[in-house]
Amino acid sequence: MADKASSPPELWRHPNPEQTPMYQFMAAVNEKHGLSLTGYADLHRWSVEHLAEFWADVWDFVGIAASRPYDNVLPSTDMFPRPDFYQGSRLNFAENLLFPAGKDIEPSDTALITVTEEWPTTGVQPLTWSELRERVRQCAARLRGSEIGLTAGDVVAGFIGNHADAIVAMLATTSIGAVWTSISPDNGVSAVLDRLVRVKPKVLFADDASLYNGKLWPSKDKTLQIVEGLGEANSLKAVIVVDSVNYASSSISNASEADLGLDVLKSVVPVAEAYTQFLSRAASDVPLHFEQLPPSHPLYILYSSGTTGLPKAIVHTAMGTLIQHKKELALHCSMGPRSRMLYYTTTSWMMWHWSVSALSVGSSLVLYMGSPFKPCGEMSLPQLLADLEVTHFGTSAAYLVALEAKKFKLTIELPKLEAIYSTASPLPPSTFAYVYETFHKDVHLSSITGGTDIISLFGAPCPLLPVVEGTIQCAGLGMAIAVADSLSPAESPKLVDLGDEGNLVCMRPFPCQPLTFYDGDAKYRAAYFERFHGWWHHGDLVRLVGDKHQYLLMLGRSDGILKPSGVRFGSAEIYNVLIRFFATEVEDSLCVGRRRPQDTDETVCLFILRPTTTQPGAKAADFDDLRARIKAAIRRELSPRHVPGIIEECIGIPRTGNGKKIEVAVKQIVSDLNVKTNASVANPEVLDWFRAWASAQK
Template structure:
């Protein structure tokens, strides 16, 4: 089966135009990494494909090289001794009762157990001891000037800089206060905070102790916050006094009060003066045995103000973060991520895949809830300066707000959502050209995630931004707190494609019967071999067995022993790139042909951007239906209407560029598209409503009231 229009029309498939290639790939950190691997293992790896294949064929050796070359600060380091030096160590082995692992090697501390399975989760670097916060505050293999900027806070009203020395001191003071108020290893600390330096300080102070951090953005509704936090029972909650968005300040007291009332066992609520001069109201926040504090009161309550910062050295699988599934059709699942797995995966991605150099400046437009916040903060471990933007991306300078910020702060790596870039595309914004003439020469890369980036948007970015940038459409998610599909400085960029499979991530596309499909065909995204950023467990207040059961059901139910990620993808012939087609559970299957909604969205953005503001495409098959019908709902641009001419135009273009099987059976106008707080379309809930299922919609749907319209539509059609 093929969905390539040129092949279906009997034409020879034309090669895709290359949009970008690195001008000097041999100078990149990934090229240097490959050179060191060749030297150490007497190999002749020449291409990224060679390096990738080695990384998944030799999982233990690869991640050991990431540890060494990307750098990890650890009290105890793993150590693997090769066969070639056994004769030197024989006496030592006998004297100290070390163990031979077969005849091949003597292992003092292993990277990975031999023949490790994916579930239960294997323990990478089990004998090591390290602290995540120490690795971000004192990066390995990097010489840091303490007076240089670690964080730049950017807001709608101005910017401020925190240098490395100041960041370390702020973390020290809060960590000491946490300890003095009884925060211990594995306690949960929650932040109902915006994307600012205080959130990073609170996370690092939490991690320095070995407590577990969880963050929820202050734009989240009270019900959605409690759906998450009640499950994990935080000991301390940190909050903003107010938030500023789109030119207005909004007080947090009422929301915080309701959240605190719903959290039993909370011992302290600490309020930051995030919006200066705004009310700092803490009276009556905690009615039980706990206490509410301003931040200054909390850190000043410590008896010995000179207590040094102590980094608790912990096993690599010790929990670091709790993140949450989308919760669009029920209560969110609490996904627990490990310290070493998160650190190693992020350092691999930042240093090798993103080619981040010490002193580079990264901004990812994100909230503290989204996995990308954690990914951004980890750039500190590579010696980069992170820019934390808190506010609207379209304020105070409208569509030019982010380009002007890139210019003002000399940002090198800019990350955002595919939706943001498509908005700029629809408006045909070209910030570098007159009358704007914004200088974006500092940019090395733009990253996009959250939803598939349309081919037309790739072309737009290379026309509107510097053509020298690496445009990296990336994919992974909350489940792995990192990437499966990544950018790559050794490979070209092709429109519509994620550049490559991430090093060490043995991903494939599988058919429903559990067999890999060839390149060029669609399938479910799976990962067939262990990787260190697999979650530790799902949090359960009942028992570890319950959490492990939820974990297995989420990823190993469809293909036992193999990670099923829930994305529908295609690995492209010739380029080796990855095309995202949508979520597996939202796959469209009219007449048994499987395809993803992203293919329809790409057509709309390419050919109908002036008419259609947004859309949602789902399959409908009720018990009485013989086949599935593709239903496309259009949210029209201002002043536009959905008429027969537009419907016929869309159907004609889908038939021409995709196939007759892709053509929607129903096209109708809607007034709103349901989305999560991170801007992702809630396709599954709409599909279930149309199919007549009685579902409970979670509070994570930011505008769930609009789902009533879809219920009414389903009842009348």
């Protein structure tokens, strides 16, 4: 990891920066405002010092389809309560994706390509812009119809994979002004219900199966359990089952109602249909209509990784999401109608929502389902990038690190590939060099960072800056990020000196701040604004380095959120499984993430305290057997990605004087982080045990 005195090498510079949309935007700003900004540092400084002018210029430059323009771009500079950016405007999110403003797109051009790990055996399934619009029209017509009666503000959920039908369902939902929330079908029933029971969806789109690593995983039983679990909420009016097996295998098609579980579902909900029939029954004379809504109308619900309870349901707005994504995709990523993006993601991850917005700048999307190492090992995704002429490839740092660890060498050329985006966890310095050695020297490699909380980026790509090994290129335009002293009081927060580590904060409002939590504004305020009053507290430990321009170094989480391979979840999800299935065998537990300086990824560590008194099946049980059963239960109830890499027995669980588990202190100890903690520990001898344990692992 670089320190404040080091100067990591530059690996890339854009050959023609003056031809990029970012440069052209800077020129437009200079001309309009009589300025002489000469580089990204100047442009970023101006963008955060003149927020209203900046966001007005972004609206004009990227193009927004709106039936009514805004009256006031930024009525308040306070961060809480959230300011209503573009106050007075009326627009629709889906319209902006299906009919990108100012983009020359032919109806016959390709909009989406769905691919699974079985390619090229089953081929690829493209969808033109015309076909996409027609499917959205059909789906919206059925959702609006009298059987379901979906209206603005209702919630629609997707237990669904990354394919064209997921995007159709989302766009149909948002065209009406209903709110979309999605969870990948590789999640377990408990994980799904923990999220959906609280938001009370009116409609559920569910895949019948998913394909991963050569195996077909049916979803019928899980869907039935989810529907039964939602029954108490008494909100579900329709379940639409997507025959995604047709994507997954050419040898299986035309699934029967029994195969899809419709025969049972019809006895539980008023409407239960197969997706293809659902679309085909739409009236042909119902036009595609876009409800014109205020800029802060709810669009998406995503879920936080809460460490003290159920994941929080975060409500994101239509305009905040749209303008932020268009700014990032058009300016920071240089994307447009000639671009094609493949982001390796699931529908649970905010990067799915981010990548789908590429439609709003006229780009096409490749939607991939399955293992990144199928059908031909490490060559699988690179070959797909070549075959489908992908220009922008997004993935997790874990994938690139895995290629590096296997010493994979590329044997084909990727002349169309312009950019590789790595997120979810910090990209190690050695992997930067590996990517340039393995792919090609002209690719724009960017480690990026943001989060579910803002459905976008704080740290972004920049075509006007060099790629510097081990760093994130820049703070996004309009994002006034800084580094706060972790020990400064909440009432009077202070910033650290340049190069020192601390908490990532944002000091001025931005349009993609969440509207609220589904649980209410009080929890929303507590989550982001109580730690440093008046500043957005993001929960990342960071460092800024550089002179005129500051590069960002990510050091890990400052809270208890877990991020193995970039998948975010809270320790409470693990605790809930232990309480439900191991109450007599586990007296207490602590779950933290460990990422030491030498580690390339975070490891989830679960520490178990067993009962001190002899109980049937508890103290006498072999710990190896208990460990195996805990892993199996977590895999079944949550997902394979939730399974801890380490499960150890400990002597106690450190707690504060008022009984709260001290996760962050243990995380710092096991991760060898040089971060001070002022936690009041009721049983400090337990922390000594964790220090000894961590030392023994070296």
